[in-house]
Each structure stands twice: as structure tokens, then as C-alpha cells.
Amino acid sequence: MNKGNSPVNTNAYTGLALSHVLEQLKECASASFETARPIPPSVNHAQSFLAHERDAIFTKEWICIGREDEIPSVGDYLTHDIADVSVLIVRNENKLLSAFVNACAHRFACLMHKPQGSTKRFTCRYHSWTYDLDGRLLNAPYMQMKKDFQSSEHSLRPLQLAIWEGFVYVTLSEKTITTPSQRLKSFTENVVGRYNMGCYVTVLRETMTWNANWKNLVENFTESYHVPMAHSETFAKHEKPLEEYVCGEDNDHYGYHRAAQKSDTGLGAAHPKNQRLEGEWRRMMIDFCAFPNHLVTLMPDYLWYISVQPKGTDQMLAT
16 A cells, blocks of 8 residues: 555556566667667566665655755754655754754654644753753653663754755765755756856745656756646746747756746846846746756746655655
């Protein structure tokens, strides 16, 4: 059963061995542009490949969990699930952000159950173990009865955290890996840095469950072919002819396309007092994916984003 309380959809691909799925994917990926075809169905349906994605991608890569401005004050926090692990991000007493596994060091009960809030301490509901904003254990009732118990040995498990353009990323990896800022350096310098995304202000945060494989959304987001037909009443009204969409360069860490709308004013265009953007960039839309799962639509007057994760082969969680 999946987490949505509905049966997992099964088909001829569901039970395929990982080695078989990887061989199919390798064959597809090695095709030339002229002979390119969609990825094999097994990549979206095989349970073995879903487990492989979890272990090879979501437990090792940087995952966007929110925006820095959502936790502006000391004690403000966010929680977010990554590969079934709840993580906790908090602004500490030094006004810096810290990340931890959202679980008490005693019996691993969830510490903070709300997706967002503010607190002075983290107290576990199970045995009242209490931690400060730096994850240090402050109080463990009755543990003085245990010989040689050392509070310093029972802090919350820290996680690596990074910030890029106002977005907060966390990784479950215990190895040091290159940061999003390093991976996205050329993209920042040549494309999106001119927007200064760090100054955009969050007005809404929402989490939804969608009935599709998570890669379907990534694929949909990084192509513009469907826009005139599927979004005729929304995005297509910005009058960006499909022929004028520019596809970005190949890169291991990001993919994007962009198009300038016709109007220099109104929705989607830069404010008249905006001195940062020049020329067509004052009316430019950029859709991009910071691999593996961070999707952003960026325009001079707004941005919206999705951090997507699999809940099964046929469900995704979009935040």
C-alpha cells in the first residue's frame, strides 16, 4: 500500500528488476537527438527504480525545503520531509540557520509536528527531552539515574544546510558535497542573478499531493511545447510565441528555457522603478529546474516554485 491509502497501481513494469530498468534507461539515453524517444515506462512504474531514486538521489542530493524569509526571527522554524525523513530548520540564537533531523535523540520521536512555527526550545512529547536552538540537549528528566550519562553526547543530529538566492537547501548526505551556489554559479552569473531572487518575499506556502510520478512534473516544467494549448487561459496570455522560446545550455545541475513577453508593462513586467533589469530582461520569463527536483518560474514581478518528491510510483508531494 502507498501512503495515500489507495492500492498501488500495478502493471507489467511494476515488478521489473532494477538491472533491467537501468539497461533500458541506458539504451534510451544513449540515442542521438535525431532518434530520441521518451524514457521507458519502467522508469515511472518499477518499484525497484523508485527505491533506487530514493537511495541514489533523495538521500544524497540537495533538496529545497523553503525560503529564508519564511524563518526571519530567532526561534522560527520549518519542517519538511526528505525521503521519509523529517528535517527541522531553525534560526538559532546567532540568527543563523541550522538544520537537524526532526527526531529526539532518545527514542527518535518526532519533535516538531507543525510545518512552520516559532519556539524557544524543542521539547519531545514522549519523555520531555528538551533541546536548545542549536540542537544541544538541555534537560533529560531522570537521566541522572543513569550512570555516566552525558548530555553532550545526545544532541540532535545535524544536517548540512545551504542557501542559494534566498532558497534554503538541506541534504541528508553525511559527505561534504558541492553547494547549490557552486553548482549553479554559471546559471546565476549568466541568467538569474540579475533578478536578485533573494529579495523576493514569500506570500504563500502550500503542500499538495498529486497523482503522478514525480518525474512527469519535472519533464513538464522543463518544456514549453504544451504552453499554448494547456495554458491558453493563463501563461499563454502573456503572448510569448513558442518560436521565441530559448532553450538553455546543457548542464549537469540545471535546465531552463526562457521567453520574453510582448508587453513592457503590466503583469509579468518589471516595475518602472526597477533599475536592475534592462532590455528584454524587463519582460522575461524563465522556467528552470535546479536538479534534481526544484522547479521555479521566475519573472520580474514574481516567482513561484515547487519542491517535488515521490510518495510512490504514482504519487508526488509538491511543496
